[in-house]
Amino acid sequence: xxxxxxxxxxxxxxxxxxxxxxxxxxxxxxxxxxxxxxxxxxxxxxxxxxxxxxxxxxxxxxxxxxxxxxxxxxxxxxxxxxxxxxxxxxxxxxxxxxxxxxxxxxxxxxxxxxxxxxxxxxxxxxxxxxxxxxxxxxxxxxxxxxxxxxxxxxxxxxxxxxxxxxxxxxxxxxxxxxxxxxxxxxxxxxxxxxxxxxxxxxxxxxxxxxxxxxxxxxxxxxxxxxxxxxxxxxxxxxxxxxxxxxxxxxxxxxxxxxxxxxxx
Numbered sequence: 001x002x003x004x005x006x007x008x009x010x011x012x013x014x015x016x017x018x019x020x021x022x023x024x025x026x027x028x029x030x031x032x033x034x035x036x037x038x039x040x041x042x043x044x045x046x047x048x049x050x051x052x053x054x055x056x057x058x059x060x061x062x063x064x065x066x067x068x069x070x071x072x073x074x075x076x077x078x079x080x081x082x083x084x085x086x087x088x089x090x091x092x093x094x095x096x097x098x099x100x101x102x103x104x105x106x107x108x109x110x111x112x113x114x115x116x117x118x119x120x121x122x123x124x125x126x127x128x129x130x131x132x133x134x135x136x137x138x139x140x141x142x143x144x145x146x147x148x149x150x151x152x153x154x155x156x157x158x159x160x161x162x163x164x165x166x167x168x169x170x171x172x173x174x175x176x177x178x179x180x181x182x183x184x185x186x187x188x189x190x191x192x193x194x195x196x197x198x199x200x201x202x203x204x205x206x207x208x209x210x211x212x213x214x215x216x217x218x219x220x221x222x223x224x225x226x227x228x229x230x231x232x233x234x235x236x237x238x239x240x241x242x243x244x245x246x247x248x249x250x251x252x253x254x255x256x257x258x259x260x261x262x263x264x
Contacts, residue, residue: 039122042263044112047124048090050261051081056128058082058137060172060249061092062242063114064121071205075125075242078172079114082141093141095171097154102221104154104166106146123262127246130255133180140179149174149188155223160195160202160240162226163188170240173200173248180252200248203241 051059062075079094085108092114097104115124129137140146155165160173166188174191177198185191207224224232231238250256 036118037116039263040115040119041112043115043119043122043124043261044110046263047081047115047126047261048111050126050259051083051090054126054128054257054259056083057134058129058141059134060127060129060176060245061114062125062127062246063117064119064123065117067120071203073203073241073243076120077117078169078242078245080137080141080172080175081111081126082138084138093146095150095154095166095168097156097167097221100221102154102223103152104150104168105152106150106171123260125242125246125258125260127249127256127258129249129253133253133255136179137176140175145178145185146175148186149178149191151188154221155226156221157207157224157227157237157239159226159228160200160238161192163192164226165223167240169242169245173240173245176245176249195248198248198252201244202238203244204236204238206235207237208235 047061051061059081060078061081062078064074065076068074068076077094079092081090081092083090085091085093087108088110090111091108092111093106093108094114095104095106115122128134150171151163151166153165154167156167158165158167158170160170166174173195174188177191177194178185180198181191181194185194224237227237246258250258
């Protein structure tokens with residue numbers, strides 16, 4: 001009986017807090033499917049176990065929130081998982097847009113809540129930088145940098161080298177830049193300049209004009225006016241993807257390891 005009680009307590013802790021807005025969703029109350037809930041909590045439990053086994057202080061984690069296979073992409077959303085977060089072990093720190101709007105906030109939440117977002121696949125990616133890089137990331141997360149490098153104007157397809165908008169993966173990339181740079185990065189422009197000099201390369205997806213128009217008209221959190229005109233007209237949209245962040249981190253930090261966690 002004690003084992004069952006301890007396991008239930010663990011699941012509840014992993015799921016806390018439960019009141020945060022999901023990225024890209026509307027504000028109406030939606031009943032949580034019981035099967036999906038159990039799968040999400042199981043994925044959180046397995047991810048927590050993998051993080052513990054890694055010995056890491058902090059890691060980058062990603063989820064499969066939608067089917068991006070038509071763009072040759074797998075993971076949709078990235079965050080930091082911080083072992084000794086002041087609000088709880090293995091808390092997730094990430095940027096979310098609020099209720100499908102074009103405004104965002106940086107949230108701290110439990111691991112299970114990170115996966116309670118109507119996933120396309122119950123799989124997570126864990127990226128563990130070298131010990132030296134982890135210490136720099138932890139110092140950055142404990143500073144004012146996460147807030148200083150947050151742009152509240154959210155755009156799902158924000159251009160990587162413009163400060164007009166920001167999305168979730170872009171916030172992770174820019175805060176990572178602040179941790180990796182040998183000189184102080186005080187704003188998003190400085191972070192983006194450093195990323196250019198350091199050789200960061202975004203992914204390019206093809207978005208034809210009809211889709212661009214429809215997305216702009218019907219979705220508050222999609223815009224294209226920050227992209228260079230020539231590439232925009234050609235349908236070439238450069239974005240910060242999970243894959244591009246992982247490529248960059250591994251290039252900068254050869255001691256980085258990555259793994260994939262699923263459910264049985």
